[in-house]
Each structure stands twice: as C-alpha cells, then as structure tokens.
Amino acid sequence: MAPQSLEKDYPWVTSPVIISAPMSGFAGHDLAHAVYKAGGIGFLGALPDIKALRTALEDVTELVTGNRIPEPNTTLPIGLGALLFAQKLDEVVALVAEFRPTAVWLFAAHGLAGFKLWSDAIRKASSETKIWIQIGSVTGAVNLVQSCNPDVLVLQGADAGGHGGEKGASIISLIPETIQALERLGLDDVSVVAAGGIAHGSSVAAALTLGADGVVMGTSFLAAEETKVHPAYVDAILETEDGGQTTVRAKVFDELAGPNIWPSDFDGRALIAESYRDHVKGISIDDIRKSHAEAKQSSELGFGAHNRRAAIWAGTGVGLVRNKAPAAEIIDEVRQEARTALERIVRGLK
Ligand SMILES: Cc1cc2nc3c(=O)[nH]c(=O)nc-3n(C[C@H](O)[C@H](O)[C@H](O)COP(=O)(O)O)c2cc1C
Structure with missing residues (x-):
C-alpha cells in the first residue's frame, strides 16, 4: 500500500x-x-x-x-x-x-x-x-x-x-x-x-x-x-455501557417519523429503547409512530430515560464514552492512549 x-x-x-x-x-x-x-x-x-x-x-x-x-x-x-x-x-x-x-x-x-x-x-x-x-x-x-x-x-x-x-x-x-x-x-x-x-x-x-x-x-x-445535541441525548450516551448488548442495527429507527427514505441496503445502529422493543413485540408501525410522535412533544424530545422513543444513534463503543469534554480533550486523550498502546506492543516485540 x-x-x-x-x-x-x-x-x-x-x-x-x-x-x-x-x-x-x-x-x-x-x-x-x-x-x-x-x-x-x-x-x-x-x-x-x-x-x-x-x-x-x-x-x-x-x-x-x-x-x-x-x-x-x-x-x-x-x-x-x-x-x-x-x-x-x-x-x-x-x-x-x-x-x-x-x-x-x-x-x-x-x-x-x-x-x-x-x-x-x-x-x-x-x-x-x-x-x-x-x-x-x-x-x-x-x-x-x-x-x-x-x-x-x-x-x-x-x-x-x-x-x-x-x-x-x-x-x-x-x-x-x-x-x-x-x-x-x-x-x-x-x-x-x-x-x-x-x-x-x-x-x-x-x-x-x-x-x-x-x-x-x-x-x-x-x-x-x-x-449540537440535546442534553438528554448526551445523558443517554454517557449512561449506556456494553454497546454490543445495548445498541442494535435496525431499519425501524428510520420508520419512526414516517416512511424510510434511506437506500434499501442501509440500516442504522442506535440504542435499544422503547420503539425498538415495541417493534420486536410486533406492535404495528402506526402505533409505534403515534407513541414516538407523543414522546417528541416532551421537553426531552423522546430522548429521556422515562419514555425513550426517539432514535439515539450510537456505535458499539458507546460504553467507552464516559464524560462530556471539549473536542480537543477527547482527541488528546485518544492520541495519548494510542501512543501508550503502540509503545506497549513495540516493547513486547523487543
Ligand atoms: C449520530 C450520528 C450521526 C451520523 N450521521 C452521519 C451522516 O450524516 N453522514 C455520514 O456519512 N455518516 C454519519 N454517521 C456515521 C459516521 O460517519 C461514522 O461512520 C460513525 O460515526 C463511526 O462509528 P462510531 O460512531 O462508532 O464512531 C453518523 C453517526 C452518528 C453516531
């Protein structure tokens, strides 16, 4: 390469x-x-x-x-x-x-x-x-x-x-x-x-x-x-652990506000919450949309823990995201961690 x-x-x-x-x-x-x-x-x-x-x-x-x-x-x-x-x-x-x-x-x-x-x-x-x-x-x-x-x-x-x-x-x-x-x-x-x-x-x-x-x-x-993100969305990200268990890839997240407009070979990974649970239970998309629309009326826009119905997009690494911080700090921290990890490997190879 x-x-x-x-x-x-x-x-x-x-x-x-x-x-x-x-x-x-x-x-x-x-x-x-x-x-x-x-x-x-x-x-x-x-x-x-x-x-x-x-x-x-x-x-x-x-x-x-x-x-x-x-x-x-x-x-x-x-x-x-x-x-x-x-x-x-x-x-x-x-x-x-x-x-x-x-x-x-x-x-x-x-x-x-x-x-x-x-x-x-x-x-x-x-x-x-x-x-x-x-x-x-x-x-x-x-x-x-x-x-x-x-x-x-x-x-x-x-x-x-x-x-x-x-x-x-x-x-x-x-x-x-x-x-x-x-x-x-x-x-x-x-x-x-x-x-x-x-x-x-x-x-x-x-x-x-x-x-x-x-x-x-x-x-x-x-x-x-x-x-630019709602505080309740950030709270959900910060409190979620074990992303392989607590997030899922699904198409239903793109159906919540109306028909899915994404290309057919796409889905999205988001936190497992009420809308997804209803979908798994077999509740109709019309009813899921109705509950979603009601939750969106709240001050937490459906992101809050008590009635989490809006899509909270997040990857499997969500459990590693622990604190709110300036972007520069997030970047400095991962750079430092990367150096430490690489040095550890190189030391082990000697
Ligand atoms: C909230 C959110 C919104 C995203 N929106 C877009 C987007 O508009 N366009 C795009 O190309 N990728 C988008 N992505 C996917 C990212 O480009 C990227 O592939 C992904 O964030 C990497 O995985 P990670 O979230 O585990 O770091 C989005 C991801 C998240 C989490």
Whole structure:
C-alpha cells in the first residue's frame, strides 16, 4: 500500500490523524472548527436544507478566517459531509464552488452511478477539494475506487453508530481485506481511514495496525461540548455501557417519523429503547409512530430515560464514552492512549 499521506493533503494535522464524522444535524461549525484546531480533520454534517448548510459554511469560515465570505483562491480547512440520496447535487456543488472545503465526504447514494456523478461534479467545481467516500464492503470499495478514484476511502465497519450498510463486517477484517484487494489490482493510490466502534486510543492503535491512515470517530464526539445535541441525548450516551448488548442495527429507527427514505441496503445502529422493543413485540408501525410522535412533544424530545422513543444513534463503543469534554480533550486523550498502546506492543516485540 502506498497511500497518499493525509499529512500532505491536510498539512495542519497531527498524528495519529483523528477525524470527526460528518454527523448530519450534530456536527456543526463549532465541532468541525474545534477538531481542526486540535490538529484533526473536522467535517460539517450534511444538511438537506440548503440555506442552513450555507449558514453553517459561513459560520465555520468566520471561525477559521474571521470573515464570513471565503477568501479568493484559498481552501477552507474543513470538510463537508454529503448524503447523496437526500440532497440536491446542483445546490451542494454551488456551495462547494463558493466555499472550497478541503474535502467532501460522500455517503449513501442509491447506486455506484450516484457517487460517480457527485465526485465528477465536485472535482469540476473545486479542483482542490478532495473526495472522500464512506463504504462498508470490500467489493463496494473496489468498485468505487475503480469508478470514482476517491482521495480517501472511509471504511465503515458494522460497529459504527448511525447509518451504514445492512450487511457488514467489523473493521478488523474489512480493512485488511480491502487493502489486499486494492493492492492486487494496483489501485492502492488511495488513503484509507477507519470508522466504526473507535472510542478509545487502543482502538485507534488497532486501526492503524490494520492499515488505516487515520481514524474517524462519531459516537465519541457526541459527548463533545461543541456538538449540537440535546442534553438528554448526551445523558443517554454517557449512561449506556456494553454497546454490543445495548445498541442494535435496525431499519425501524428510520420508520419512526414516517416512511424510510434511506437506500434499501442501509440500516442504522442506535440504542435499544422503547420503539425498538415495541417493534420486536410486533406492535404495528402506526402505533409505534403515534407513541414516538407523543414522546417528541416532551421537553426531552423522546430522548429521556422515562419514555425513550426517539432514535439515539450510537456505535458499539458507546460504553467507552464516559464524560462530556471539549473536542480537543477527547482527541488528546485518544492520541495519548494510542501512543501508550503502540509503545506497549513495540516493547513486547523487543
Ligand atoms: C449520530 C450520528 C450521526 C451520523 N450521521 C452521519 C451522516 O450524516 N453522514 C455520514 O456519512 N455518516 C454519519 N454517521 C456515521 C459516521 O460517519 C461514522 O461512520 C460513525 O460515526 C463511526 O462509528 P462510531 O460512531 O462508532 O464512531 C453518523 C453517526 C452518528 C453516531
């Protein structure tokens, strides 16, 4: 593997490279900026409301440069998430041309052709903007590299919080098999980053050992002070342990507010709570929706412990997320833990 080094394309980063996931509705300008300042790569989450997306880009531009209007011929050192099935290509591309984010992270197209359309259009609009694509299968990764030539592949394991492929493996097999497959085809000029279940530095060390050039964390950053998240949601994250038992991948979470609009091969990992329990009991989706809508009326928006009916997206690493903290502290801590883990291994090998 001869990956393009992330340090070359994102010169402000510190190793190991920590990336905040573009969590739609959660990862706003404050989080993306804080991660950037801490030497990571910060992403804004996708927002189907194009006016809100423009405001988020202006807000983060102001935090980085002191001015809401992008400076000519410069790249914004912040990434932008895109949810392909939910956003209009032309609208997003116009903002990319104007704000020139360092990267656009593509996720959840209805098929391979969607990724090709978006990556070509983004490259045309802003040649400096790197293309990141998140995918959870070896075959999907190879096909995407062949058709779209992304700069970065985000390999998303089944432990990940939020949406992902309904079928999947953990990064422990996904990453090395994908790297082998790409090497066999001479397609190894792509950086690989790991996502899914990483919430401790020893997992960061493991991902690097598997061949990743950096790691993505989503669930861990739900506890960052800069994240836009309801306090009852954070409480649920902080109090939950043993994520393999207390979270589950299911499609019902996407049915709560109305019909599921995600591509059919997607589901999402969230905390096991009342709506999911009702679904398992065989209660009709109409009744589940009714109870969900009532819970959403409460001040805790259905996230509170007494009537937890709204989806609380979280990965299997949720039990490792213990405290609310500034993003910079979260990053420093996992970096320290990763170094300790790697040093321990190297000492043992001597
Ligand atoms: C609350 C939440 C929202 C998410 N929203 C998005 C999104 O809008 N776009 C996207 O590409 N990935 C999204 N993801 C998935 C992340 O990109 C990433 O794969 C995942 O967070 C990694 O696993 P972890 O949560 O165990 O760290 C989301 C994840 C969470 C937890």
